[in-house]
Amino acid sequence: MEGITNQNGMEPVLRFIDVSVSYTPGVYAVKNVSTAIYPNTITAVMGPSGCGKSTLLRAINRMHDLYANIKTTGQIILKGKDVLKTDPMEVRRMAGMVFQQPNPFPTMSIYDNVLAGYKLNGIKLNKEEKDEIVEDSLRNVALWNEVKDAMNKRGSFLSGGQQQRLCIARALALKPEVLLMDEPTSALDPISTNRIEELLLELRKQYSMLIVTHNMSQAARISDNSMFMYLGELVEHNNTKQMFTKPRNRRTEEYLTGVFG
């Protein structure tokens, strides 16, 4: 496995040490992954279907805890804390997640959707704090101007792309350390996809992001670094430009040139 060395001398925000995930005992969806993610970068996670990329992503915020038979081993260090030894609720607040299918809560207004993290965590805010968080988060995802007069409408009335931006705003409202995205644009049209990509490049100034994607040109467009996974193993983790021009591993090259996928 090829590691990635740091560019600007910063501590990694996220570090994987020998991480494995199994759905049934002895069968590994993710095998011995070790690597590090640095602040203010976008890392694309690529690989053919079933290679374990989503599984790895969901290990970070302990989503596997929701299903009884999934076991995660190793260490995942997020901001100095071992995720697997920390309370999952705390971990999930430190790591925002955006899903493949936009999933604004249909019973809540746009306003309440942004604040859902606070409401769900039982954190009481006064009106000014609420307004501030909502406006900041929606400005962050460039949705504020589009919805500021429709705050009390349900989130499900928005277009797919707007819904996904609302979901990003919802994740950002809790000020996470890292943003995890599981194919966030695969259910969207090209124009919406484009806007989300622009948004992610903008957000990189404040956040570190991991984005699972099927779309190689998307990875090339927006990511700083790329991870290539195959059969549960991390084959290569490298600077995106390097990986796309001079992959170090034969399988990476085959994948990128479309021999399999």
Added chain:
Amino acid sequence: MKDKIFRFLLFLAAVLILLLTAGIVYALVSRSTEAFGEYGIWSFIVNPEWDPRPATEEYGAMSFILGTLYTAFFALFLCIPFSFSVALFNGEYFKGMKISSAVRSVVDLLAGIPSIVYGLWGFYTIRPLIIDLGINAQGFGIFLSSVVLAIMIIPYASSLSTEFLSMVPNNLKEGAYSLGATRIEVIRHISIPSSLPGIVASYILALGRALGETMAVTMLIGNTDRIPQGLRDTGNTMASVIANQFGEADGFKLSSLIAIGLLLFVITAIINMIAKLIMKRVSRL
């Protein structure tokens, strides 16, 4: 040709349902007219007197309407913690697991027990408990009936709510978990609000069941023809007064009993239609 006849036969069967329903409404209405004509529909409904003595003969439905509402709503109230727990157990906590299908089977069996057996059980097992608890001296009454009714409607309330709860999309729940919510917070803020119309409809349907339930209530309510003075009192429901007095009735009394049957039919029909309407809207969303 053969096909034409066959299609026509199918159509005829459907027409039969139409005639059946029309016939039902006609039978109830035409045989109620004697009572309604004598007392007036509204006065019959609001009159709490039920006096079959020939000299002072007078009939009104109010005692039984109130008796029905008291028992049914109290039963609904009692059944909620249990049926909602079962719904969460099957539709959320243990969704798709073996233990959940075992619980479902038990609930199905509860639904299969005939009303008269519930009545026997209420009489021989629950009534002594009610007496021991000092709720009333004889045990019979609204309270006893409601306890047994509550158990009888658990299957109806829980199995439909289970379905609506388990239809809440997983990606909504995962979205909430990813924000750091606990399970109960996800249930409270996501699962219940998203399935609320369906859950409400299930409870309305269960209420409809409780309103029309006959045998068990007849055996347990004490059968007194007056407005019950509270939950400890005895009384009669619309269904139980019919079951109790229909056999020996004729003339005005018979017509009054059938009129009560008509009222019961209208009430349950309205309740069921409300529930069906809600469910239709839910399934369209």
Added chain:
Amino acid sequence: MKRSGIASIKARKGKDRLVYWFVCLFSFLAMIPLFVILYNVISKGYKNFNLNLFTKGTPSSMDALMAKMNGEPIPGGILNGITGSLLIVGMAILFSVPIGLSVGVYLSENRKHKFARIISFLADLLQGMPSIVIGIIAYAWVVKPLGGYSALAGSIALTIMMLPMIIRSTEETLKMLPQSYKEAGLALGSSYTNVVFKILIPSGFGGIFTGILLAISRVLGETAPLMLTALGASVVNWNIMEPSSAIPLLIWDFYNDPNLVEMVWSSSLLLLIVIFLLNGIAKIVARKWKV
């Protein structure tokens, strides 16, 4: 403000656990009545659950009293109830299955039709109708015009109860079948009649048959509508124009007769066995012939 949220994680988890245990406890409590009822019925009913139950008619109250005073078992059974239930429910099956199937097929074939929607609405209306009201209907339709209580009147009441259940289960099952089944059949030049009888109904057999079995098990225990129609009889009766007994009617009679009251349990035991057996078969059929 974020700090305060983190500090309360323990409390939130506590609440989460508390609700979890509440749900488990109350679900468990909701199961108990079944076992208590079964225990009561079996422990009190097995004594009189013998051959007599199936071969002898209801004893007179006097005979039962004498037997009780002599410390003997009650000399009689519920043969008249068993045959009565067979007669009444059997006739109800005969009436309701063909009509119910036809209406179910009609509804699934004409989904968008306005008339079909009305019929579907009426089936819902019938399904929610209290059984005692159905008793009144059969009384008004059959007992009054024919001038007396009869097994026929009872079976008409049970037919009205079974119809909506059979219609619904048939309709739902057929709606789940892929449209291509029907089209494939018609494309082979088969007549519509044949497609329905040789393709649709056999393909949906599991669901349809399960629906019928559940409808039967539901009406087997019905008491209230029979009190107003079949009335009851102390001897075996096979004449549909005569009053007839049924197992649930006998339970009601026994319950009201201090000398015979012990027999409620053996009769209930038999009734529960038959009902649960039908439910069990329905479950197996549903699983085996899944659409």
